Amino acid sequence: AEESESEVIKPHQGINQEPIPLQIKRDGTDVYVEMTSQITDIEIQKDKPYKAWTFNGEAPGPLVVVNEGDTIHFTLKNMDPSIPHSMDFHAVHAAPNKKFADVMPNEEDTFTYQASYPGVFMYHCGTAPVLSHIANGMHGTIIVKPADGYPTDNEVDKEYVIIQNEWYKYNDLDDMTNGEPSQVVFSTKALEQGQPNTNGVLNSLKDEPLLAKVGDKVRLYVNNVGPNEVSSFHVVGTVFDDVYIDGNPANHMKGLQTVMLPTSGGAIVEFTLKEEGMYPMVTHQFNHVQKGAVGFIKVTAD
Template sequence: MTGCSEEEKYNGRAEKDSTAQADKLKHSALPVQKVENHTTHEMAGHSGGEMHAAMMPSTKNKPCTACDTDEISRKADDLPPPVNRKESQLVAVDLYTDELVAEMMPEVTYQYWTYNGKVPGPFIRARAGDQVEIRLRHGKPNAAHKNHNEHTAEQHAAAGHSAHSIDLHAVIGPGGGAPLMQVGQGEEKRFRFKATHPGIYVYHCASPHVPSHIANGMYGMILVEPEEGLAKVDREFYVMQGDFYTTGKFGAKGYQAFSKEKLLAEQPEYFLFNGRVNSLSGERALKAKVGEKIRMFVGVGSHIASNFHIIGAIFDNLYQDGAILSPPLKNVQTTTIAAGSAVMIEFTAQVPGKYLLVDHNLTRAIDKGALAELIIEGIEQPELYRQVSN
């Protein structure tokens, strides 16, 4: 069996949530433990993009609530390698749910609801014809944080997460698996489905109130490769945009609670790639070299469609709506990605420098966080791009 599991780097994490935070949240966060078998590349710290840093609002509110020091954002290169086999098999995917407080941006904290302690959840990779077994646990036993397991079912229900689940858009069956996977506190459930339709798909939580679970970060992507596999590329990246609804305005310091009122009004304060402001910038930027072919899997996990664009790049191949077997569109500048959908993009890095990934509804990029960096290294290409003196 193969699965999707993280390295066991989170065991023994000390309790970090303050008493004030516990009073606010009614529970403390669970730690993250091994559940994905591919190599992850986690880095602490919060390096920022130059463009965005210059535009951060100045706020003078309450100080940052104590929070987990582990990085909430999943790195863009944290995904399994391409499937390299000709036969079908059972693919086992181990997931657990974790509600934890982490930084949304410096001095701003938020309680995320996650699969495996990251936003987005693990990238799941299978081949058409595979049987995929999803194993979902609500919380993790033998965890460093104990308070979560001591809370009553009533407390969890009041907080809105007495159950978690998973709906995979790659599933042919009622609810995408969600009716079989309503997992209560401390429980684990499993189900299997046959991956029949190649494509790149979104998955998300589907427990009441479904929009709230998704808005708090419970989403990810699953790729079903065709039987013959995908064409070889040099780099692959995993990026998901989400909209977040905080009580305070963008950049307001301190702990920010989830605002269901803003969710219902469809008025997010943040539009974020991989769960955090500057999550894919600075030391965490996407990186490639001149001449390398790049493939990006880009999805929208939550509720508002994205106008995805890379400033200074043209998509050689765009597979819209996750339809990776359809003929691609060529030479595309910007693509709309519907809520709960995904695209596959391919292009070749030709000129070195820093490229910005944005939602081209540019207030979302400049003022609300939907901004990331792609760094291309290599020799200058003056025949393609150069300054001309007067």
């Protein structure tokens, strides 16, 4: 039983649109990306679904990966019967009022722009009030791979994506504006076939930890999509050998215990796991850990 059913707006009541996979096709440096905006139940806690406003039925939305210099031809198909939605990729140069424009209910539109900078970028719906659209689930991560790679590419054994997001009272703009988050959660998105791909729900990375082997250097692409809180991202039991702020190879830091992520900020963090065991990932703002912000990496012998 959904506690918040009464808060669901009329046209969304009873709707639970099946997740639709992201479509992405490449033709040289032209990349064709198709996404949906849709209304889909996300089970933040067991038996406590949240009728999320989503991209493709996921919250955070599906991971998008392109190369530096690519031209993105982006199509948004708005399956929401009642509300316009839109797409703001932090990775691109585009006039927001034209290329991050609203797509009306049951319509679709296509926009073209370039990914000029490498890094780990947030994307989100930019329809007003933006806070409602992000906090209801319309956020995600786009990775732009650098043309010349990272100086530490050869050292990395495993790569994962970690996204931090907050949830508030159901579609409650006052709580989103003036309150504290009900949950703060981590999710992971598959970088390749076979990797886990989760929503931002409690325990998803506790019940099924990320995996590594003893001695692995692990790279995490981390993104704090908010909508409101900053993050102090930390992995227990190790130190970050290398950090690239917002994922840009030029912003290289060394030996960090914790990386400060502004809201919407990204980073690549790399670290070595020297012993078998369970390594928690947290934001070191521990009130947020108390609300769910923890995941695990399980390290086993070779």
